[in-house]
Amino acid sequence: MRPIFLFMLLNFLGYAQHQAEVDFIHAKVVIEPIPHLKEIIGNVTYTFDVLKDVDSIFLDAKDMRFTSVKLNAVPIKFDSNGRTISVKHDFKGGSKHSITLEYVAKPTQTVYFLGWDDEKKNNTSIKNIEGKQIWTQGQGKYTSHWLPSFDDMTEKVEFDLSIITYRNYTTITNGKLSNAGNPRGDGKVELVYDMEHPMSSYLLAFVIGSYDRQSLISKSGVSLTNYFYRNDRALAEPSFRYTKRIFDFLEEEIDVPYPWQNYKQVPVRDFLYAGMENTGTTIFSDGYMVDSTAFIDKNYVNVNAHEMAHQWFGNLVTEKDGNHHWLHEGFATYYAYLAEKELFGADHYHWKLYRSFRELKSLQDSGEGQSLLDPKASSLTFYEKGALALHMLRVQVGDKAFRKGIKNYLKKFQFKNVTVSDFLTEMEKSSKSDLSEFKKKWLENKTMPSTEVKTQFAKAAPSLKSVFTMEADLKAAQGDDIDYLKYWNETNSIHFKRHLLGNYMRILPDQIIEMAFESDTLPIRQQLVFFDDVKRFNKSDYESLLTDNSYVTVENALIQLWATYPKNRFAYLETTKDIIGLPNKNVRLLWLTLATLTEGYNTRETKVYFDELSGYTSSVYAFEVRQTAFQYLKEAFGFTEQNLLDLIQGTTHHSWQFKKFSRALLDDLLEDEVYQERIVALVDKLKPEEKRYIQSKLPQGNPKRN
Numbered sequence: 001m002r003p004i005f006l007f008m009l010l011n012f013l014g015y016a017q018h019q020a021e022v023d024f025i026h027a028k029v030v031i032e033p034i035p036h037l038k039e040i041i042g043n044v045t046y047t048f049d050v051l052k053d054v055d056s057i058f059l060d061a062k063d064m065r066f067t068s069v070k071l072n073a074v075p076i077k078f079d080s081n082g083r084t085i086s087v088k089h090d091f092k093g094g095s096k097h098s099i100t101l102e103y104v105a106k107p108t109q110t111v112y113f114l115g116w117d118d119e120k121k122n123n124t125s126i127k128n129i130e131g132k133q134i135w136t137q138g139q140g141k142y143t144s145h146w147l148p149s150f151d152d153m154t155e156k157v158e159f160d161l162s163i164i165t166y167r168n169y170t171t172i173t174n175g176k177l178s179n180a181g182n183p184r185g186d187g188k189v190e191l192v193y194d195m196e197h198p199m200s201s202y203l204l205a206f207v208i209g210s211y212d213r214q215s216l217i218s219k220s221g222v223s224l225t226n227y228f229y230r231n232d233r234a235l236a237e238p239s240f241r242y243t244k245r246i247f248d249f250l251e252e253e254i255d256v257p258y259p260w261q262n263y264k265q266v267p268v269r270d271f272l273y274a275g276m277e278n279t280g281t282t283i284f285s286d287g288y289m290v291d292s293t294a295f296i297d298k299n300y301v302n303v304n305a306h307e308m309a310h311q312w313f314g315n316l317v318t319e320k321d322g323n324h325h326w327l328h329e330g331f332a333t334y335y336a337y338l339a340e341k342e343l344f345g346a347d348h349y350h351w352k353l354y355r356s357f358r359e360l361k362s363l364q365d366s367g368e369g370q371s372l373l374d375p376k377a378s379s380l381t382f383y384e385k386g387a388l389a390l391h392m393l394r395v396q397v398g399d400k401a402f403r404k405g406i407k408n409y410l411k412k413f414q415f416k417n418v419t420v421s422d423f424l425t426e427m428e429k430s431s432k433s434d435l436s437e438f439k440k441k442w443l444e445n446k447t448m449p450s451t452e453v454k455t456q457f458a459k460a461a462p463s464l465k466s467v468f469t470m471e472a473d474l475k476a477a478q479g480d481d482i483d484y485l486k487y488w489n490e491t492n493s494i495h496f497k498r499h500l501l502g503n504y505m506r507i508l509p510d511q512i513i514e515m516a517f518e519s520d521t522l523p524i525r526q527q528l529v530f531f532d533d534v535k536r537f538n539k540s541d542y543e544s545l546l547t548d549n550s551y552v553t554v555e556n557a558l559i560q561l562w563a564t565y566p567k568n569r570f571a572y573l574e575t576t577k578d579i580i581g582l583p584n585k586n587v588r589l590l591w592l593t594l595a596t597l598t599e600g601y602n603t604r605e606t607k608v609y610f611d612e613l614s615g616y617t618s619s620v621y622a623f624e625v626r627q628t629a630f631q632y633l634k635e636a637f638g639f640t641e642q643n644l645l646d647l648i649q650g651t652t653h654h655s656w657q658f659k660k661f662s663r664a665l666l667d668d669l670l671e672d673e674v675y676q677e678r679i680v681a682l683v684d685k686l687k688p689e690e691k692r693y694i695q696s697k698l699p700q701g702n703p704k705r706n
Contacts, residue, residue: 021052022091024157025198029147030190032164033134033208035116040146043068043102046157052093058086060144060151061103068102085148101148110145111136112654114269115620130231131620132169133209135268135283137276138202149201153318154417156198164190165208172227173206174199174279176261195279196261198415200318205278207266214240219248222258227266228289238292239300240265246305246339250312253338255403256410259316263308270623270655275303277310277332287583287624294582296522297552301343305336317410320417322375326443327423329379330372330386337387350461351495353391356384357453369446373420388453389442395456396438397431405430463493488512494523501527505536517541522550529556534564546572551581555590562594569598584624589616593632610637617646623658626650630665639669644682652689670697 024046031042048057061084069078071089079086087099105111115131136143141151150157163171167181167189174195181189207227214236216224224247226240243265251258260280267286275284284307288300313331341349359380363369370377372386394402405427413422420443428435441449458465466487473482484507488500500508501516501524516524517537525548534542545557554576561572573595581587592613596606614637616629630647633639639647647669650662669675680698683691 021054021093022048022050022057024048024150024155027149027157027159028162029159030162030164031147031206032188033111033113035113035132035134038106038111038113038116040105040107040111041103042105042147043100044148045098045100047096047098050091050093050095050097054091056086056088057091057099058084059101059148060141061085061101061148062105062145063108064103064105064148066101066103068100070100072097073100103148105146107145109654110138110142112270130210130229133207133268135207135209135271136205137272137283138205138278139272139276140202143201143204147201147204149204151202153200153202154320156200156318156415156417158195158198159201159204160192160194161204161206162190162192163206163208164188169208170211170213170227171206171208172211172264172266172281174204174281194261197259199279199315203277203279203315205276205281205283207268207281207283209266209268211266216244218244218251218258220251220257222247223262225262225264227264229267229286232289235289235291238295239267239289240304241295241299242301242343243304245343246301246308249339249342250305250308250335253335253342253403254312254410255407256312256316256414258311259414260311263311265304265307270653270658272655275307277307277314279315280311282307287622289583293549294551296526296550298582302336302340305339306332309335309339312410316415317413318417320419323373324418324420325375325377325382326372326386326389327418327420329382330390333383334387334390337391347461347463347493347495350457350464351493353388354457354461354464354467356388357448357450357457360385360388360448361450364447364450369448371446372443385442385448388448392442392453392456393427393435393438397427397433397435401431401433402427463491463496466491466493466496467499484508485511488515494521497524498527502530505531506533513537514541517544522548522553526550526553529553529560532560534560539565543572546575551579551587554579555581555586558587558594559590562598569594570601573598573601583622584628585616586628589613589625589628589632593636597636613637614640614643617643619646619649623650623653623655627658627661630661634665634668639675641678641682644669644675644679645685648679648682648686648690648694651693652687666697670699 026047027044029042029044031040033040061080063082064080064085066078066080066085069076069085069087071087076087076089085101091097112135114133136146141153143149144151159174161173161175163173164184165171165188167187171191173193175193177191178194179190179192181191184190210230211227212230212233214226214228216226218224224243226236226243228236228239247258247263263280265282265284267284267289269286271283271285273285274288275282284300284303288298288303290299309332310328313335314328317327319325319327337349337352340352360369363380370381372381372389374381397405408430409423409426412426424435424439454468458468470482470487484500484504488497491497497516500512516528519525525545528537528542529545542557543561545553546561548554558572558576562569573591576587576591579587579591592609595601596609596613613629613632617626617633619626626646630643633643647662647666650658651666653659653662670679676698679694683694686694
């Protein structure tokens with residue numbers, strides 16, 4: 001383990017210098033979330049070794065109130081400045097110590113309490129359990145908002161976490177449950193979890209909510225537990241499809257045993273990202289909990305594999321700092337693509353890389369290419385360019401040397417921190433080659449060797465070779481027709497045919513369009529709904545898309561047909577009236593909008609339809625549902641008072657995506673005098689944070705209520 005942090009009395013300069021004289025070894029943590037106060041009551045005991053004489057230690061601790069601090073079980077004075085907590089003492093090199101901190105945290109980020117606002121203290125354990133969650137998202141360095149810990153990921157500690165919570169909730173956290181629940185009174189229990197190996201504190205996490213579970217065992221005997229909401233048992237299989245196969249593949253491909261005691265996955269509402277690879281405990285957005293129909297449109301497979309791969313790349317071996325972020329995201333992306341290759345074939349794998357290449361090439365051509373060693377690079381660079389770089393490295397050194405280098409790298413640096421140079425050194429040893437040119441071309445340069453990439457793609461994937469040949473023919477033809485039918489018929493690649501339909505629909509011969517409609521391959525048929533001229537197609541052929549087992553296909557076909565053939569609107573609405581769609585209710589929200597707008601359709605139900613649509617802006621729904629409902633209401637009907645209150649609530653939402661959307665929409669409404677006055681009239685009904693935001697947006701001179 002790499003030792004860290006000493007407090008060097010440099011706060012007057014606004015920072016504390018990282019040191020190498022103290023090594024924190026173990027943490028025994030006990031926390032009790034207090035949902036109605038949005039607080040964490042906790043205590044933690046760290047044991048640490050002193051490597052050289054020092055006079056103080058510190059931990060990161062954001063806005064915490066400490067009730068007791070003890071060094072070696074003896075109370076000691078401490079200094080807490082809202083960012084760190086420090087203790088002065090004459091620490092001798094070679095000595096061992098423990099420090100115990102008791103505290104109360106009221107985190108403004110990192111810990112999210114959902115669904116508790118309307119409940120009183122005395123009934124939080126028994127009412128509306130299904131709608132309540134508590135979950136964390138550390139994202140690099142933010143665990144210090146709920147646990148005195150280390151914002152620098154180079155400090156690795158073995159964390160054993162105990163959580164006190166209500167018995168009728170499910171609790172998920174890192175490690176193996178070693179005690180099934182010590183009774184604590186008031187319907188509470190203490191659950192004790194054990195970790196065997198050290199990890200960076202940003203990877204510590206927990207979830208509390210109402211869940212059932214699916215239990216699997218990997219080929220190597222590792223326990224795999226997939227959690228799902230108790231009402232969503234039917235979604236478990238399609239949502240977690242291939243989990244065991246992905247796990248078994250990664251262990252075999254990486255050739256390093258899974259490093260943790262078990263693996264758990266748990267969905268939460270309004271998560272900030274697709275997923276987060278906490279050690280042994282992935283938390284992900286419940287928008288990926290889908291039924292079998294939705295699987296074709298949006299599934300968890302790639303995110304599943306990506307977060308699982310992080311258990312090796314990021315968790316077992318961790319970057320030293322952001323300059324080496326490629327070692328996390330590029331590797332997890334690459335191994336997720338390899339897992340998809342195992343599941344769906346080589347053509348699928350190469351087309352995934354090719355689509356990434358096209359995005360990166362577009363960025364590069366606009367002069368916005370980025371180096372993989374730039375700590376401020378975009379996700380597109382770290383994830384997709386990173387994966388492409390690994391693909392090309394494997395091509396260069398060969399499978400055997402590549403896999404040997406990966407294995408040696410993980411074994412040598414397990415539970416440690418690394419740099420890009422550490423990785424390249426191991427790959428040079430395994431391949432017996434100089435990788436300085438690779439480093440320059442793929443890691444240091446802002447551009448990619450595009451010709452080299454396309455040459456490799458053409459060699460590896462016949463369907464991509466067809467794309468490049470067709471593009472060359474098009475360029476040479478200079479406007480003359482080329483034989484698209486020949487290209488269509490010479491391959492069975494679904495990806496090639498989707499590419500052809502997506503990019504050349506206006507000029508494709510009718511015979512190809514007919515074959516696309518006749519196809520029993522849903523992704524090919526789905527591509528037809530993204531073309532904006534419905535009258536390009538046979539009407540009855542296009543209407544058949546309304547009954548495809550794809551919610552994206554149905555959604556797009558419905559709006560296109562409704563707009564193009566007004567006389568048939570009743571029939572289209574009747575065909576789709578019972579479809580909800582994806583987790584974001586894409587079909588249902590569109591249907592409610594169109595049913596309300598369609599003159600004469602179930603007139604007695606029009607208000608019912610509008611009320612249902614309007615109700616989806618409520619905070620009881622996921623933000624993806626709310627956002628779409630707001631968009632339809634804005635375009636078609638306008639907002640009720642409750643919609644405006646829901647929108648204002650969104651301006652302070654924890655999800656940055658939804659907050660950004662809500663604030664932009666509110667800005668648009670405030671440009672309208674009528675809406676501005678309506679919003680002003682609501683100020684007294686707002687929570688303090690909402691009121692402050694609204695008042696900051698009102699034009700000068702507009703009355704503000706106290």
